[in-house]
Amino acid sequence: MTSYLIRNVQILGGAAKDIHIADGVFQEIGEGLTVEADIDIDGHGLIALPGLVDLHTHLREPGREDAETVLTGTQAAAMGGYTAVHAMANTFPVADTAGVVEQVWRLGQEHGYCDVQPVGAVTVGLEGKKLAELGAMHDSAAGVRVFSDDGKCVDDAVIMRRALEYVKAFDGVVAQHAQEPRLTEGAQMNEGQVSGELGLGGWPAVAEESIIARDVLLAAHVGSRLHVCHLSTAGSVEIVRWAKQKGWNVTAEVTPHHLLLTDEMVRSYDPVYKVNPPLRTAADVEALRAALADGTIDAVATDHAPHPAEDKDCEWAVAAMGMVGLETALSVVQQTMVDTGLLNWEGVADRMSRRPARIGRLTGQGRPISVGEPANLVLFDPAYRGAVNPDSFATRSRNTPYKGMDLPGRVHATFLRGKATVLAGELVEL
């Protein structure tokens, strides 16, 4: 197995040290290491972070391989510094059986660009009516621990209660897409000043907040773990903060785009900004950043949602919702959280690696950069500045809102258990 010596790299933004990687683990970390390695990397100016873990990725395979495959999605993940992703269940067929989750998991294993941990559907066909075979998915080779109907809300309170109770048997967590369906009928963007002016159906904040409020109460009632997907409003933050103060087992995530973009962008009617949940107001963005900084929000999750050109190069009303995000996430977090002084690199490692791994119960991920630990690592160049060029993306789709935008930072290298998946900013042929 190839060994690496990374010289003079800042670990989590701390002191510059050398890192020796061999046999899949960190062999030595120190100053002026003299070991021989197959590949030497000049780490000057780079920051070493533990490999990132995404709780919320849409890999589209099986069923929509025109948008993304497990191979291209995990390559995009590697380019973004990720060493593990949770693959959402809304595929065709839906990942609601042991067979489908095993298929996705095995594809991840074969391609080797990052660990793929399938998310199992909560209900059969994501229809919200009948529990899927949660235990069989957990007992499969994929070992599913996160269950979600993401894209749809488990809006039936009884089904949600039963799911929360049931997964306790194997330490599972239900990740809820909080969207009250009646309040969002015909909704196309955040309900507010802009939707009123544009004549687009409004998606009120309360449609998200009312479900989160119900779910934290249900989770507390049955003593289960609840994870709230992609928080987007200041009110949602307050509910999660309240639940945590109560000591309930509730975690939450925010997407990079909800940390940066607002519903003002929709004025262009450019479907690249159409996303679920919708882009909210500047006040919401401020609240989300503050909550990520103080730990109320546990994790940054990309909600990487690739769509082929024809699903976005159309009028707003018929465009698909979602945007790709794996390859830009760390840059957006640097711009919104680090460069603003809200979070240091230690905090970034916590919110983008350690805590997501803990929520997903991925024991080999989100580990410290310490001797003997599995060498899941990203080397990041925070001084880099450049316009985002979607043509250079590894993901199969190009639906990014950041095209042409100057974002800071770039992933220089990514290592999955000691094997480089990205070197010098380029994918490694595995």
Added chain:
Amino acid sequence: MKRHLVSAADLTRDDALLILDTAEELAQLSGRAVKKLPTLRGRTVVNLFFEDSTRTKTSFEVAEKRLSADVINFSAKGSSVSKGESLKDTALTLQAMGADAVVIRHHASGAPARLAQSDWLRGSVINAGDGTHEHPTQALLDAFTMRRHLNPGNGRDLAGRRITIVGDVLHSRVARSNVHLLTTLGAEVTFVAPPTLMPIGIENWPCQVSYDLDAVLPKTDALMMLRVQRERMNAAFFPTEREYSRRYGMDGIRMAQLPEHAIVMHPGPMVRGMEITAEVADSPRCTVVEQVANGVSVRMAVLYLLLGGAVFADNAEPARTETNEAAQ
């Protein structure tokens, strides 16, 4: 003004007055035996209607034909669109056929804006109503009608005039376009509707908001009633048709509260008995039929100015062409 007319907000005061003044000149044509000008001879205008609309479509078609344009009517029903063709491919097809302008009516808010901003089409895009967003030529014909009654004369605006717009503001593209244009022309706009039919954030629009029609009527120079779709009742926007009519309908008693010079307008089609009683609709103060006639003149003016070689106020002086001469 830009190459397209997508939103009434795109119009400066000078643009708007140029359109209204041009429409006044073109309106004289309707009194002639031969109602035709050679202005757009050799130019191709496509009426691209994704949504049924007899009134607006006919109005544009009459305007186009009076200016001698080659007119192509492209209806979504029974066309390639009903077979799943995208707006982009439809636009590329029209581009390939040499469309100089596309008049688009679409059920989705933003579709004309998307068309105008894309590189799918080189011609002008004229918004003939998009979803619940805008209907700028309706606002122009409304302003044209108001000016004729309240402040007639070329070069004049609606400064100080008080316009009340009543009904389903939330779903009304007419209301959205009117608030932009009327305020640009100096008018004071008040919306009256139940709170359920007011858009979120309306407090930041350049208008007043009231839930009490009777309180507003004595201070109104022009009263515009909006259509209320009956299906709104099923979505609980208001309890019953009768309750809506009692609180927000226009009848003879309410008409008596208006100042003597005030006019009653409606973009049509009217729901008699609910929004407006026959007594009001058929009164000489009601301008519904006049609005339809004015619609043709205003749409001729827009097409003439966008396609006839002239440019609007913020770019340069209008070009004096053969077609300009013919209009005088």
